[in-house]
Amino acid sequence: MSRILCIWKKELVSYFTSATGYAFLFLFLLLTSFLFFVLPSVDLKSGFRGNFFLQGEATLTDYFATFPVALGLFVPILCIRLWPEEYKTGTVEVLMTLPVRASDVVIGKFLAMVTIVATALGLSLVVPWTVGWVAVDGLDSGPIIGGYVGALLLGGAYCAVAMFATAFTKEQVTGLLVALVICFFLTFAGTAAVDLVTPDWLSERLKFIGFSVRFSSIEKGVLDFRDLFFFLSFTAMFAFLNVSVLEYRRLK
Amino acid sequence: MSAKRNGVATVILTSFLVVANLIVANLWMTQVKLRWDLTEDKRFEIASGTENIVKRLRDTVNIKCYVSGNFPKQLSHCPRILIEKLDEYGRLNEESEGAVVYTFADPDTDPEAKQECEDMGIGPGRIQELEGSTTMKTKISWFALVFRYGDRKVVYNFFSDMPGETLKDPARFGSDLEFVLSRAIRNVSSPRKTVGLLSEVQMVPSNPSNPRSKRVKYQGLSNLEAVIARTHDVKTLDLAQVNRGEPIPSGMDIVVLWRPKSLTEVGKYVIDQFLMGGGNLLCMVDSGDVSFTPKPKFTQYGRARVQDYDLPDYKVEGIDHGLDDMLAYYGVRVEHAFVQDFSCYDMIYYTGKDFVRNMFGQVQVKPNEDYAPYFSWPVIPARDDEGGLEDSHQLGDSFSILSPNDDLVLTWASPVTVLEDNLTRHEAIADVILRTGPRSWVKPIKETRFPVNPAEQAGPGKAAMASQPVAVLVRGRFQSFFRGKEMPKPTGTAGKPLPTKDELEKSRRDVASVRGALLVVGDADFCSDQFITPNMRGALVQIEMGRARRKGSAGGMNREALIGRLRTPLFFVSNCVDVLAYGEEAEDLFQLQHRTFRSRRIKALEKDDPLKDRIQLVNMVYLPGAVILLGLLVAAFRHLRCRREIAVAPTHDRRVAQ
Known part of the structure; x- marks a missing residue:
């Protein structure tokens, strides 16, 4: 455990002593707020529905709807320095010679990333607080709790996927592109827009793995065990695969 | 060499097994219906009003659902939500003298069901659907419910009855479904x-x-x-x-x-x-x-x-x-x-x-x-x-x-x-x-x-x-x-x-x-x-x-x-x-x-309302700005500390540091 904590601390310090951590927080907060407060939300059926002020409803559904896109975009960027940089500078060799297991390294790095995502989500709590200023009957806490629980699980899943995707290459740009493609595929799989152009046999399967589809039911305020299990198992699976990649590289 | 190869094979095999197990576990989990409704008014659980309506039944309400098997993609989730909701009604049967039971029929494949629909004046809906990536085609689908209680009957066609409330926004299909079902059960049983x-x-x-x-x-x-x-x-x-x-x-x-x-x-x-x-x-x-x-x-x-x-x-x-x-x-x-x-x-x-x-x-x-x-x-x-x-x-x-x-x-x-x-x-x-x-x-x-x-x-x-x-x-x-x-x-x-x-x-x-x-x-x-x-x-x-x-x-x-x-x-x-x-x-x-x-509303804000500007400023300027400021402060602090360390270090260390 102490080894995991050591790696977690080292990664966290390196994020916040460079611009990466701050840039992630800044971009995440700016993009999600901009999409929610300024840009009109789009619905395939009813078209433009207006932004938060024009819709006039004291709900954060549209705010949470921006999370899959924002996290799918920024988490891979956060990830590019995890493995490619270690490979490039050779520090991964040093790391592997230390008395730590590959799983400790992966979990430590994963927890550091999840901590940054959690920090971003924590800072974004300002949004429900400010929306509460104009809500006539106050806000329903259920969907907000659900939204943040779901966002944390979603963030964790993205972190695991992006870590796994970048673990294959030494090139940062290649790693970033691979991670972005996978994250965007998972973000938009099964959504209404994609569903329209998907063959019938594939449609239900994509909905099964689509992050946005899974997240949308949690953000309504319903914690469905199936969705929670999906996100947790997905995260565990990719973390395990990441460990396998490291083991494979070490053995190779 | 052989040990290394064995190790690689073990890693690949283990990975494969773990992935397979998790996929199987996820598929199995689709059968588990366990969920927690966090909303204040428990809007995703069966309401007490519905419970009362079902409890008052003295006879069985038979609901026949006429649903096309080949449903339009944009509405494909609707039948699934309907089944889940009807299952929830079924769970109330134990507390009632009567019961709510349902059956499904596909008028596309069952000519008898199609004839029943036509006899009851139920028409299909015509939904535009994208075929391939460029052409639109009109899909004819059936989606209607017939509630029977004794000799009484209530017909509810999702495509024509109150379309503004039910299929206006397919993403919100489930939100008013309970109201639609309970009202129909009340109407047919009263x-x-x-x-x-x-x-x-x-x-x-x-x-x-x-x-x-x-x-x-x-x-x-x-x-x-x-x-x-x-x-x-x-x-x-x-x-x-x-x-x-x-x-x-x-x-x-x-x-x-x-x-x-x-x-x-x-x-x-x-x-x-x-x-x-x-x-x-x-x-x-x-x-x-x-x-x-x-x-x-x-x-x-x-x-x-x-x-x-x-x-x-x-x-x-x-x-x-x-x-x-x-x-x-x-x-x-x-x-x-x-x-x-x-x-x-x-x-x-x-x-x-x-x-x-x-x-x-x-x-x-x-x-x-x-x-x-x-x-x-x-x-x-x-x-x-x-x-x-x-x-x-x-x-x-x-x-x-x-x-x-x-x-x-x-x-x-x-x-x-x-x-x-x-x-x-x-x-x-x-x-x-x-x-x-x-x-x-x-x-x-x-x-x-x-x-x-x-x-x-x-x-x-x-x-x-x-x-x-x-x-x-x-x-x-x-x-x-x-x-x-x-x-x-x-x-x-x-x-x-x-x-x-x-x-x-x-x-x-x-x-x-x-x-x-x-x-x-x-x-x-x-x-x-x-x-x-x-x-x-x-x-x-x-x-x-x-x-x-x-x-x-x-x-x-x-x-x-x-x-x-x-x-x-x-x-x-x-x-x-x-x-x-x-x-x-x-x-x-x-x-x-x-x-x-009922949806929660926000106060009526004018175009140039200062409160609106304040909310936007806090979320889009102050908060991200504070993060950047913190980053700059940390950078400045580290820079100063670095300079101070260089200043107190011996000359050869300073050269190295520089």
């Missing part, structure tokens, strides 16, 4: 009531000399009729005939007496005897006829400032509807006055003309309009400002009779007073079910002028203001207004033969056979097509559209707001009819209706 719409409104040709011209529906009750017809059988009755002595047809459960203008004695007798026969009466009374007197004062060039001319005026002439004595006998009085309320709707008025160029460069004359608060149009809020439903507007402290989201606008409403002394005669109780806000007062109709100019609408001091009751429900065993009196003689012989006085005398009752209900509303025209017709001619519609134009809001939102406003008076009257039809059983559905359609 005997369908017959409602008579008794009014003087007649559909007359707009040009009497040209009978082919379009029939005028503008001032009619077509919207109200359509809304009530969703749950009850509606029959239109002619008040002129009743005024001559024609009895209300037997089998009528509820009569909506809408805006009587000069009720004769025999007409009153007919209505009185309807009550004595166990009928329920919804009496909507207007105390004044309002006529508009515009006062345009255009300047030389057709454009004027607001202060240059008078605002429009409304002249009111009292209506002697003839119901005063009879209603007073039953324990209520509709005052010959109008409620004035500071919490009121805006009245549109024209301030002149603007000459504007259109997109083709042509000069067009555009009316210039403005708005002023009009105290004679009180707004009854669905909720108070502090939040939560306002107790004073609730019936029996348990449900609100108003639409859950939208405020109700009354147009020239009269206060309804309860006469406690007269109630005892009928062993009756009276409940005020609708009140105006606390900042209202009463202005007698004899003053005749009800101007729009706020300066001319001076109210009394705050001490003289009080909430005014505008709708009262009286429940009791009524005694006849004509008890001990001579029966009035039927008049007029035009048309079909009317019953003679002797015939009427024979069926005369002096005391009601059962306890009945009388609901008196001090306003009538607010639910007429004149105010709410969606063809953009109704007064409230014009005002809403004008407001939307001024605010420059997005089109979709305006339309939603508009539909909400239109629905409010109809919701109210329809709920009044339900109260009379089902008594306290109506409560379950109202509770469900509130949970389903």
Whole structure:
């Protein structure tokens, strides 16, 4: 455990002593707020529905709807320095010679990333607080709790996927592109827009793995065990695969 | 070498096994239905109103779902949600004497099911679907439910019944499904009531000399009729005939007496005897006829400032509807006055003309309009400002009779007073079910002028203001207004033969056979097509559209707001009819209706509201800015510390550091 904590601390310090951590927080907060407060939300059926002020409803559904896109975009960027940089500078060799297991390294790095995502989500709590200023009957806490629980699980899943995707290459740009493609595929799989152009046999399967589809039911305020299990198992699976990649590289 | 190869193989195999196991576990988990509803009103769980409706069943409700197997993609989730919801209903069967059971049939593959659909008048929906990536095709799909209870049947076609509520937004399909199902179960398991719409409104040709011209529906009750017809059988009755002595047809459960203008004695007798026969009466009374007197004062060039001319005026002439004595006998009085309320709707008025160029460069004359608060149009809020439903507007402290989201606008409403002394005669109780806000007062109709100019609408001091009751429900065993009196003689012989006085005398009752209900509303025209017709001619519609134009809001939102406003008076009257039809059983559905359609609102913010700017600034500038500032501070701190370390380090270390 102490080894995991050591790696977690080292990664966290390196994020916040460079611009990466701050840039992630800044971009995440700016993009999600901009999409929610300024840009009109789009619905395939009813078209433009207006932004938060024009819709006039004291709900954060549209705010949470921006999370899959924002996290799918920024988490891979956060990830590019995890493995490619270690490979490039050779520090991964040093790391592997230390008395730590590959799983400790992966979990430590994963927890550091999840901590940054959690920090971003924590800072974004300002949004429900400010929306509460104009809500006539106050806000329903259920969907907000659900939204943040779901966002944390979603963030964790993205972190695991992006870590796994970048673990294959030494090139940062290649790693970033691979991670972005996978994250965007998972973000938009099964959504209404994609569903329209998907063959019938594939449609239900994509909905099964689509992050946005899974997240949308949690953000309504319903914690469905199936969705929670999906996100947790997905995260565990990719973390395990990441460990396998490291083991494979070490053995190779 | 071999050990290394073995190790690699083990890693690959283990990875494969873990992935396979997790996929299998996820597939298996789809069977597990375990979830926690975190919402405050538990809107994703079965409501207690639904539980009560299912518990009251004495027999089985069979629901046959006609659903196409090959459903359009954008709606493919709907049947799944329907099955999940019906399963939840099925779980309530243990607590009920009756049961809710369902079966599925696919009219696309089952010719018998298709024939059944056609026999019941269920039509398929035509949905546009993308084929390939470029071509659109129309997919014909079936999606309907048939509820059977004993020999009764209710058909609900998702594609044609209330499309605005159900399939308007497929993403929200499940949100009102429980309301739809519970209402249908209630309707099929309760005997369908017959409602008579008794009014003087007649559909007359707009040009009497040209009978082919379009029939005028503008001032009619077509919207109200359509809304009530969703749950009850509606029959239109002619008040002129009743005024001559024609009895209300037997089998009528509820009569909506809408805006009587000069009720004769025999007409009153007919209505009185309807009550004595166990009928329920919804009496909507207007105390004044309002006529508009515009006062345009255009300047030389057709454009004027607001202060240059008078605002429009409304002249009111009292209506002697003839119901005063009879209603007073039953324990209520509709005052010959109008409620004035500071919490009121805006009245549109024209301030002149603007000459504007259109997109083709042509000069067009555009009316210039403005708005002023009009105290004679009180707004009854669905909720108070502090939040939560306002107790004073609730019936029996348990449900609100108003639409859950939208405020109700009354147009020239009269206060309804309860006469406690007269109630005892009928062993009756009276409940005020609708009140105006606390900042209202009463202005007698004899003053005749009800101007729009706020300066001319001076109210009394705050001490003289009080909430005014505008709708009262009286429940009791009524005694006849004509008890001990001579029966009035039927008049007029035009048309079909009317019953003679002797015939009427024979069926005369002096005391009601059962306890009945009388609901008196001090306003009538607010639910007429004149105010709410969606063809953009109704007064409230014009005002809403004008407001939307001024605010420059997005089109979709305006339309939603508009539909909400239109629905409010109809919701109210329809709920009044339900109260009379089902008594306290109506409560379950109202509770469900509130949970389903109620959404939390934000305060009305103007375009340049400082609060709006503050929220945007905090979230989009201050918060991200604070993160950047923190980053810069950390960087500066590290830089300083680094410099300090270099400064205290020995020379060779400093060189290294530099």
